[in-house]
Amino acid sequence: MGFHHAAWFFRHEDRLEVEAQSPPLPEFWYTATDYMVPQSYYRCWVEVDLDALRHNVAAIRRRIGPTVKLMAVVKADAYGHGLAQVGSTLMQCGVDAFAVANLSEALLLRQIGGTGWPILLFGSALPFEVAKMVEQNITPTISTVDEAQLFEEEARRRGKAVNVHIEIDTGMGRVGFWHEEAVKTILQITALRHVRITGLYTHFPSADENLDETRRELGLFQKVVQKLASKGVTIPLLHTANSAAVLRLPKSHLTMVRPGLLLYGICPTKAPFGEFRPVLSFKARVAYVKGVAAGRTVSYGQTFKAKKTMRIATVTAGYADGFSRHLSNKAEVLIGGRRCPVVGRVTMDQIMVDVTRETHVQCGDEVVFIGQQGDARITASDVARWEDTIPWEVLCGITKTARVPRIYRGVAAA
Numbered sequence: 001m002g003f004h005h006a007a008w009f010f011r012h013e014d015r016l017e018v019e020a021q022s023p024p025l026p027e028f029w030y031t032a033t034d035y036m037v038p039q040s041y042y043r044c045w046v047e048v049d050l051d052a053l054r055h056n057v058a059a060i061r062r063r064i065g066p067t068v069k070l071m072a073v074v075k076a077d078a079y080g081h082g083l084a085q086v087g088s089t090l091m092q093c094g095v096d097a098f099a100v101a102n103l104s105e106a107l108l109l110r111q112i113g114g115t116g117w118p119i120l121l122f123g124s125a126l127p128f129e130v131a132k133m134v135e136q137n138i139t140p141t142i143s144t145v146d147e148a149q150l151f152e153e154e155a156r157r158r159g160k161a162v163n164v165h166i167e168i169d170t171g172m173g174r175v176g177f178w179h180e181e182a183v184k185t186i187l188q189i190t191a192l193r194h195v196r197i198t199g200l201y202t203h204f205p206s207a208d209e210n211l212d213e214t215r216r217e218l219g220l221f222q223k224v225v226q227k228l229a230s231k232g233v234t235i236p237l238l239h240t241a242n243s244a245a246v247l248r249l250p251k252s253h254l255t256m257v258r259p260g261l262l263l264y265g266i267c268p269t270k271a272p273f274g275e276f277r278p279v280l281s282f283k284a285r286v287a288y289v290k291g292v293a294a295g296r297t298v299s300y301g302q303t304f305k306a307k308k309t310m311r312i313a314t315v316t317a318g319y320a321d322g323f324s325r326h327l328s329n330k331a332e333v334l335i336g337g338r339r340c341p342v343v344g345r346v347t348m349d350q351i352m353v354d355v356t357r358e359t360h361v362q363c364g365d366e367v368v369f370i371g372q373q374g375d376a377r378i379t380a381s382d383v384a385r386w387e388d389t390i391p392w393e394v395l396c397g398i399t400k401t402a403r404v405p406r407i408y409r410g411v412a413a414a
């Protein structure tokens, strides 16, 4: 069930007609879709290739083998790709569970997928979220005995049992019991009658950079598991592997893996992993082309000065759309299948690009910030490098309002 919602995103030309025949938008639907405009009016947009997502799920399955479960990390609106469409596609692919970082994201998944999928909420629950989580069977991450007690009381009040996962801190220094204290506190939690510990996990802080340290943390986690077993406590789901560990540390796969970035076809390390396909493209258009004589400057702060006569294209996106201002004078974009440098500061709604060599460029041409054009490709990792950040932030940073509509390819039939 639930796949018919995806129809809203499929053919924008037909949107008004579809909307007239459809039930009202679910409570947690993203408002961006309320302002959908015909495709010919888009100044910049994101294309999401759901077939690539399916391909990446299969590629991850091949790496983890048939017995290890796959928990799809879809926090931050599925890393900016759009939770409703990505979530329903992943349900269709038969992933085993979801993880989110926000209760409203968990509830959206419930709305599109019914009760069928376990949904883990990363991070500690806020006290006022507890009742809704128990009602909707959203699995909390437990990091204190008090927290477990809150869920125990709510579950008892409702006459049901609640599944929880416990996080062990082996080096991340974020949520979770420190590994030294974990066994003692977990034993206390096992005494609670309405709380069932169905999962135990840890999160690696540097699996993409430091494998030795990651192996050490895995060892600390396994020591906790063994000590619990020696006290007669066995927990069915043991999970540690983020994308980097899925790729680089098969020993960490245990009974379930938890990749995010890799689902979206981006590799967390520099090593190329050819079998994954990027899911997201980010595009805009050339709106204007002008000649700039030697000595003239471009954009705010006049940080770029032409050394010779140039042709400069003005492109229809800026930092308000998620093309970071840190990319000023650093990024390249694709126009006519070739890389062209961004010149001057990125402004709120527009950027300027050197197209001196691209003599055919004209108003209306497609510009690619992330994605492929001809034989050329720019990845979220390239953008992250220019911007001095990580691909996770680049993907989540693409604006999610009517300014940047998401277009979906490969939507499931209703």
Ligand SMILES: *Cc1c(COP(=O)(O)O)cnc(C)c1O
Residues within 6 Å of the ligand: 073, 075, 122, 203, 241, 242, 243, 244, 258, 259, 260, 261, 262, 268
């Ligand atoms: C975000 C997150 C993941 C996924 O990380 P990727 O590097 O994107 O695969 C896994 N586990 C936890 C606890 C997370 O917060």
